Amino acid sequence: MNIIDLGTVPSSSENYLTFIEQMCDTLELDFGSYASLNPVTGAVHGYANYPNAWKSHYIKKSLHRIDPALHKAGLSIAPVDWQRFERDQKFKSVFFPAEDFGITSQGLTVPIRGPYGDRGLLSVTRSCSTEEWEKLKRHIMGNLQTAAVHLHDSVMRTNGLIGALGYSALSSREKEVLQWVAAGKLQQEIGDILAISHRTVEIHLRSSRDKLGALTTVQAVGRAIGMGLIHPS
Amino acid sequence: MIVIVDSLNAHEHSDLLIKMHQLRAQVFSGRLGWDVKVIDGMERDEFDELDPAHVVSVDDEGRVVGCMRLLQTTGPHMLTDVFSCLLDGEPPLRSARVWEATRFCVDTNLPGRGIARNSISYVTSEVMIGAFEYGIAAGISDAVAVIDPVMNRVMKRSGNAPYGYLGSPHAMGKVTALAALMDCSDERIARIREFSGIHHDVFNVSVPEVIRK
Incomplete structure (x- = not known):
């Protein structure tokens, strides 16, 4: 994969964002976002290349509290296609407005588990036909797994507790x-x-x-x- | 047929999970004599609390006849802990594209023989096909599986020989256990299908008439 190695650059939000941008370019994706929950402090780290208008809306409405991509996908060991989510009220409150901001609900979330009980989630979207989407998934899933763990480990290493463990x-x-x-x-x-x-x-x-x-x-x-x-x- | 049961859909398959834990008790505590916790006839451990995925083989009567538990090697898994002796004290491998398979077992009281439907060999192959197809869709390239020598022999005979082993076999209960490596690939699935004669979609309920007989 032709994307930046986070081990060679200073850990910063800009570099995480560059990583997500390059990953989307390389793997033919529209948008990518990463989130992790620190099991000790409960702090959420998040990085995304979504349009700013959507990010503001998401934060203003506290959608992170109900987003199934954050609360459901981590229960799986495999990447979860958003088709698998129940079309309940929570889903509708997050995914329907996202469409208004030009973000398709055709996407998936890769759940990441780290050695210290730390967990992360890498979500990606791509607007295209269902057929193309299935084909793309088969093609990029391995690289997506590698990218997800690379990003998660890098974020975790800069985070005080786990960083000390190396x-x-x-x-x-x-x-x-x-x-x-x-x-x-x-x-x-x-x-x-x-x-x-x-x-x-x-x-x-x-x-x-x-x-x-x-x-x-x-x-x-x-x-x-x-x-x-x-x-x- | 094969059902993948994880913490996302566990509420839809609570009866399958009970039967699976009963089968595990029967095999690991009973037949293999491993030092595992059995409560109310069900074998469970702390790794079942870590949201693993279970590959469950269900026969036509709805009985659970085989199963396997999968965990990511990037997070806590059995080789980092309970089975670390198998690795001779070495740190376990850790990769985004490698899953760990444990608690792999098949109901040995099955009536069928040879490669007939419902035989041990058939169910073993079905669980393996299900696990590898699930893995490939998830971008997984390899699996490290903790197995016993009987399972190892069954796999070698059914087009599914491990390509390598980690550490060394260690005594565990009445038998030894070993950490085997398998590629999660279309080629391996094709070999298992060829041997077992399973050519239908294992995730689909409907099985062709020819195989039912």
Whole structure:
């Protein structure tokens, strides 16, 4: 994914917003918004590229108190298409006026769960035919999951409590695999060296990237070297 | 057929959840002898409080004959805690695109044999197809599953062999448990379907006549 790595820029609302903008561009989405609830302080962090008029309306009417995207989606482990929400009064009070501001109710929310009981929600919309929407979902869901966790972890790390706890620890195998990547070995070669399948190498790389808050393996290697977890080759 | 039950739709499937917890008690406490909590004939643990998703296999008579519990590896899950021994003390993997599957079980009192409908192998395959299709739609690329050696053998024989394992097998009750890795892919689903002869939509109630016989 060709979007900014939040691990390389200062944590700020502008950068989170840039991240959301770039994610929408790359994944062919109209709007994106992120919200998280700090389990200890109860504080809500939110970032969105919605039109300002809609943001003002949302805040003025305190729609965050009833928005099903915030209160229902977190109950699922999988992204929740808004079609799944009951068309009750709460839904109507949020999604009907949104249409008046040019925001379609064709969207979905990716629920994110962090290691400390922290939870986040990344919502995206796209105005298009149902057929196109289904096709787009299949195409972007993996990248959307990765983007959601990257953004959530970055927001959580800047937040006092969880920030102090830092990154999730890498396993010996993950460090070993990153060390071989740093030495210029390809996945297949690393699999042969360690006598594991190349897919097992891939899952260790995937996990290392997510733990280090990196979007690419190159960034993960750089960060692991920077943190003294592996040696530069 | 397969029903995905999570905290979003649990209120619509309360009877399925009761039957599922009863099946889990029968398998994990009874047959496998794991040290699990059973209250009123139902097995439940603290991970059931974390809004997991359950892949539930229901037969034509409405009985729960198989199930599996899924959690995101980005948040608290069993390998970070109860099953950490399986990873030899190493930190568990954590990825936006990897789910953890636990409490995978099938009713071994099923009458059918071989790959016949209602056999152990059929239900195992049905649960797996349901879980992988649900995972793919959610953008999931891989799953790490805590399984016992019997399940491991059933999977290897049914076009569904794990591509790797994490840590090492450890004794748990009467058997050992191990953490197996599986790709959540169309190829794997095709292999399981080919082996089991399940070609219909597993989430749909109506099953073709040929398979019903």
